[in-house]
Structures are given as C-alpha cells and as structure tokens.
Amino acid sequence: MYAVEIEGKKVSEGMINQTLNYIRRVQRRGTLIALLLLLFTAACSKAPDQNDMISEENPVPTPKIAIKIDGGSYIPNLSEHISLEWKSGMTVSEALKQSGSVKLAEDNITIASVGDVSLDSKMGWGILLNDEELRKPESMESNVQPSDSIVVFVKRHDVKTNAVPSPGFTLRIEGGKTVPEITNSYVVSWQEQMKVSDLVGEFAQIQLSSDGAEVTSIGKKKLDSSVTVNIKVNDKQLQPGEGMEQILEPDDRVELIISP
The missing domain is CATH 2.170.130.30 (Ferric Hydroxamate Uptake Protein; Chain A, domain 1)
Structure with missing residues (x-):
C-alpha cells in the first residue's frame, strides 16, 4: 500500500484505482452512447418520409x-x-x-x-x-x-322549333384512285320516296348513263368508260338500271365504290 502526494494532499492507491475505474466506465458509456446516436442517425436517414409514403401509395390523379x-x-x-x-x-x-x-x-x-x-x-x-x-x-x-x-x-336544322327531327341515313363514298378527294362518309337527312338515283345525282354529284350502267362524270370531272361505280345498300350490291330506283328507308347504309 502506497500513497501519492498531489498538490500537498496524500492520495492512497485504492483511491487512485477507484478513480481510474470510474474514468474507464465513463469512457465505455460514452462510446456506447455515441454508437447508439450513430445507429439512430443512420436509421433516420434511411426511413422514408411519411409524406413520401402517402404520395407513393395515393398519387394525385391527373385532372x-x-x-x-x-x-x-x-x-x-x-x-x-x-x-x-x-x-x-x-x-x-x-x-x-x-x-x-x-x-x-x-x-x-x-x-x-x-x-x-x-x-x-x-x-x-x-x-x-x-x-x-x-x-x-x-x-x-x-x-x-x-x-x-x-x-x-x-x-x-329545322325552321319549326316544334318539328320532330326526321331520321337520316349514311352515305359512304370511296373515290379510289380516280377521285380520292371525295372519299368520305356523310349523314344525309331522309326524305320520303327518295330513290338511290336521287341520292347519287343530287348529293354525290355523280352522273350516270341513261341505263345507269356507267359513270359519265363526277361533279365537273368527265370520266371514261374504264371507271365504274359499285353501289350497295345495306351491304347488298345493286344491279345497274333497276337498282337505282330502289326507295331508301331511314337508317339505310349506302355505299358508292369508285374504281379504279
């Protein structure tokens, strides 16, 4: 057993050992606290923000x-x-x-x-x-x-405001290579006793020969005999001549297919 004099005071060996042990415990405890703080900081940095989680789960819909x-x-x-x-x-x-x-x-x-x-x-x-x-x-x-x-x-477009709208039918024109610019579909208002020939002449501006077998002109464009027009009503091919006199009914589908 020995004693050390520090600043005029004698300190025993036991007191010195006690002090050293206390210092070691404090150091270990400080190291542990520092480690815990480091782990907590790392965990917080990896944890997704709550608002981000809500945004990912419930994205704001596009208007x-x-x-x-x-x-x-x-x-x-x-x-x-x-x-x-x-x-x-x-x-x-x-x-x-x-x-x-x-x-x-x-x-x-x-x-x-x-x-x-x-x-x-x-x-x-x-x-x-x-x-x-x-x-x-x-x-x-x-x-x-x-x-x-x-x-x-x-x-x-009715002049009388109380008029009941009349039905119509669809007209599809395929201009082919001859008149591709007139290729289109149209809705035409239905008229009582309207014939296929009326539709072809008035609306499509297609002129046929007297027997209805050939196309002579489309609008102002004169055509030669190589150009033909196939006419269908509700997908049924019409025969030249007599087929042109068929009376059209509401909701009929008329096709004019020009070739070539």
Whole structure:
C-alpha cells in the first residue's frame, strides 16, 4: 500500500484505482452512447418520409375532361367516349381538336366532321358543355375546367322549333384512285320516296348513263368508260338500271365504290 502526494494532499492507491475505474466506465458509456446516436442517425436517414409514403401509395390523379360523341338516331353506330388530360387555360375548341376524332373548320368554331363523317346542309353538329348547348361562336373559346363534360351530337336544322327531327341515313363514298378527294362518309337527312338515283345525282354529284350502267362524270370531272361505280345498300350490291330506283328507308347504309 502506497500513497501519492498531489498538490500537498496524500492520495492512497485504492483511491487512485477507484478513480481510474470510474474514468474507464465513463469512457465505455460514452462510446456506447455515441454508437447508439450513430445507429439512430443512420436509421433516420434511411426511413422514408411519411409524406413520401402517402404520395407513393395515393398519387394525385391527373385532372381529366370527358368528351362524348353521340350520333343518336341519325348515326347509331357513331358513339365514342374520350378521356382527355386537362390543361390550364384549355378551351372547348382546343379540347375538341385534341380529341383526335373531331375536325374543326378553318374558322375554328364550327365542326367540319367527326371521325370520317360529315353532314349535309340540313343537319349540323351540336355541342354541349356540362349539359348546356353552346349556341354562340364565341362559346367555343370558353375555358374548360377539370371534370367538365363535352358532348358532340347530331341535330337537324329545322325552321319549326316544334318539328320532330326526321331520321337520316349514311352515305359512304370511296373515290379510289380516280377521285380520292371525295372519299368520305356523310349523314344525309331522309326524305320520303327518295330513290338511290336521287341520292347519287343530287348529293354525290355523280352522273350516270341513261341505263345507269356507267359513270359519265363526277361533279365537273368527265370520266371514261374504264371507271365504274359499285353501289350497295345495306351491304347488298345493286344491279345497274333497276337498282337505282330502289326507295331508301331511314337508317339505310349506302355505299358508292369508285374504281379504279
């Protein structure tokens, strides 16, 4: 047993050992605390943010607007539902152009065709925005909002407001290589006792020979004898001559196929 004098005071060996042991315990405890702090920091840095987890589990849906094409009783097979991504400042005309189905006229306020369907002068395309019809040209520049609904439909231009809309039928013209520019589909308002020959001559502007067997001209374009027109009504081939006198019924489908 020995004693050490520190600053005039005697300190025994036991007290020195006690002090050294205390210092070692404190060092070990400090090391453990530092290690725990390091592990906690690492765990916090790897843990995903709660808001990020909510964002991944429940992503914010992209705003959409709905466009519906409705042919009604005029064109029963013309029906389409389009979901379009909404963008800030989007107008009705811009939405219709971006639909991929609606083609606007050069004025950007009237519809020229929907899909490959055009209408005769007695019929037109109506537009509803959230069930309210857009009747003024400037309404086409109205802004659409998220979840808005646009409906494009066929309507008849009637002078009498209480007139019951009459049905129509579809006319498909395939111009082939001879007159490819007239290839299109049309909706024509039905008229009582209208014959195939009336439709061909009046609407399609196709002139046939007296026996109805040959095409002599399409519009102002004269054709030679090598050009032929096959006419079908409801997928049934018509015979030259007598077939042209067939009376058309509402909802009939007429095809004019020009070759070559």
